[in-house]
Amino acid sequence: MKHPDPRAAALIAQYEALSPAGLDDLVTLYAQDCRFKDPFNDVRGRAALRRVFAHMFETVKAPRFVVAEAMVEGDRCFLSWDFHAGDFVIRGASHLHFDAAGLVVAHRDYWDVAEELYEKLPVLGALMRLLKRRLRAT
Structure with a gap:
């Protein structure tokens, strides 16, 4: 995906x-x-951020991101994306904050761990789907 804002494009x-x-x-x-935060990590600094992504490559089969949409306003950026990992896809979004030099100072990922991950696991998924059906209003 191309974006006119050079920070988002990079x-x-x-x-x-x-x-x-x-x-x-x-x-x-x-x-x-x-600072980088997602449902499993809350880390500070470039070295810690690098470790999060290195761990992803060690534990996930063929991970890749596809950015579907990007919006930038001032020093804030919002990305919606699909994370492909082997046989499943996680849909999520990132909220980013740029500093005056155009570097990311805060990155927060949002995605539903129950729907996007746990429900896709064999045993836990069946339990999650059952619970979801019981709690559904209609």
Whole structure:
């Protein structure tokens, strides 16, 4: 995906081409003291951010991101994306905050762990779907 904002364009390009060899290039788009938070991680700093993505490549089969939409207003950016990992897809969004130098100082990922991950696991998925049906209003 192309975007006219150079900060968003650089991030999108890095995420859509992300590989273990490209992790150093990715983290250069983040401030030294950046914060990254997702449903499983809450870390600070480039080294910690790099470890999160290195771990992803160690534990997930063929991970890749496809950015569907990007919106930038001032120093804030919102990305919606699909994360492909082997046989499943997680749909989520990222809220980013750029500093004056155009580096990411805060990155927060939002995605529904129950729907996008747990429901796709054999035993736990059946229990999650049953619980969801029982709690549904209609």
